[in-house]
Amino acid sequence: MSDVADRAGVSLSTVSRALRGAPGVAPEVRERVQRAAAELSYVVSRNASGLVTGATGRVAVLVPFLQPWFFGVALAGIGTRLRQADLDMLVYQVGDMRGVEEYLGELPLRRNVDAVIALSLDLDEREIAVLDEVGVPVVFVSQRIPERASVFIDNAAAARSATRHLLNLGHTSIAFVQSADSTGFEWSSAERVNGYREAMAEAGVRPQVLVGESGPRGGALAAGELLSRAEPPTAIFAESDDVAMGVLRVLQRSGLAVPEVMSVLGFDNHDMAELLDLSTVAQPVSEMGAVAARLAVEAVADPAAVPHVELATNLLVRGSTAGPRAASRLVGGNE
Amino acid sequence: MSDVADRAGVSLSTVSRALRGAPGVAPEVRERVQRAAAELSYVVSRNASGLVTGATGRVAVLVPFLQPWFFGVALAGIGTRLRQADLDMLVYQVGDMRGVEEYLGELPLRRNVDAVIALSLDLDEREIAVLDEVGVPVVFVSQRIPERASVFIDNAAAARSATRHLLNLGHTSIAFVQSADSTGFEWSSAERVNGYREAMAEAGVRPQVLVGESGPRGGALAAGELLSRAEPPTAIFAESDDVAMGVLRVLQRSGLAVPEVMSVLGFDNHDMAELLDLSTVAQPVSEMGAVAARLAVEAVADPAAVPHVELATNLLVRGSTAGPRAASRLVGGNE
């Protein structure tokens, strides 16, 4: 930095002010300093400036896993937005939610980040308390917490209207496939099931909820179970597209036509959903990330604000949902 | 820190040494200091210590995109390994490779990270030069560069033996679907095509290479093109599972049985490959990440070393590949 000062013929303080965009520097001087810095390809050390300002220029993103489609997309949204604010993104994979509390305590967040984004973590009160210890603002994504900055969708409402779509098509036997991993249900999962139950109750139809493993494997197992019933349903609403894909796969292998024999509905609008022609509830994952990043930036400026942002979902009706026995009708044609 | 010193009844230097695990501290004193630190829930500021040691405790991971399956898995491998070394992972999404050079120059890597991992970036010489400007060790993943630390698989050899699998099954008309995005071929893509060509040449069979878009969409388009030929091939080798999935989808929609009418082979062992019963070449993505992280850690200690680590691939033969016209034979049964 003193090299730059020498080259521009000014003092250290002036260089600092000029490069930081601080007021009180003659335009002509500022430009001279910037030129000198560029020529020496000098950039201020965030580390050093942070030491005195207290800011780190970094935001931590906590994710349970990194592999699923959802997280990649959300991270992309977050990263892009943070970059605009000239903030770096630190990613921590919390892993299977056992011992999170301890893990969170170990994490070097203390004086290492300006804010934390908890991505789809479903933390309980004690875990949140551990995060609070860090002393920086926390933004929750996909988990709605009172008195906390968070961004989310209305899972219940989305599931409700998606279920109605199936009911309106004429289905009267609709199964819901819910999944839980070793650590229990996710918050969004519970909400979606509720939405489904509400719509079914409104229509006076008996709900059928299956609980199984998560992911395609869980969907495949659930489909097997449903198909071996005395009276299989005519539609399956899967908690997520992942699960729906497992269902689709089993149906395909069994030679059961979708949607003629069985309608399948997913949730998420996964990457592959369009290719599979899967009807689904789309949630704006990338945008959720971007909003979360924005909230994090704002929270740094004003830690007192606890904005709640709800994002809209869209039911995407594709080829995997239709009225029950649409095919038989078409083929039989004698009603 | 001085609070800790007071509480433990020692000087600042002793606290620093004790907490850092530096030698020359009485065991009894060390424990006392650690206890004091714990009671005050004090952790040393990386920022401040970095200011004097020069180390940042951070590694930057540069990825072109975040969404594809590959990057999530690789990032998980990297992150886990870095955490073991008590290093933080900074993730930068470089985006569409246009203007990377400039983007890399803008990135706040300068005195902000101890090492850089370039994940599947396919940088050219000038872009690498920009990275070198940063002055920290760089580890390349999925790109093999002389005189550079890198971790990779032998794409050509893997593609060669996968092609031989198809040849050995009796196929004599095997198409390869290659994909390129707007910025051109990836390095691994070129290598895989080469492996395919070599195996075909060895067998004296004419190669058929299709170049199209990337991803499932590219696969779908390529499949359409192949199926509309006067003499469609009996097997399709897709550059990646992504592409293969597009191919599978088109075949399924067209009512063409896999593998009876058409064998399909992928590359990567994508998440969904098992569910789709897709034969493929598995590459150890998570392990590549872990190794890259290890190399990065080692490179920090010894920047002169430029280890090259080659990881093994495995051909996973599943249900999507079989001899040509296996079904006709079975059905016709009159040979």
Added chain:
DNA sequence: CTGTTAGCGCTTTCAC
């Protein structure tokens, strides 16, 4: 084995 001292590279009063 432990304490003292001088910075690491920057920002920030406070004078001028």
Added chain:
DNA sequence: GTGAAAGCGCTAACAG
């Protein structure tokens, strides 16, 4: 509008 000086929280010689 600009400069001098005093730290931010820590480590690294150097004494003791």
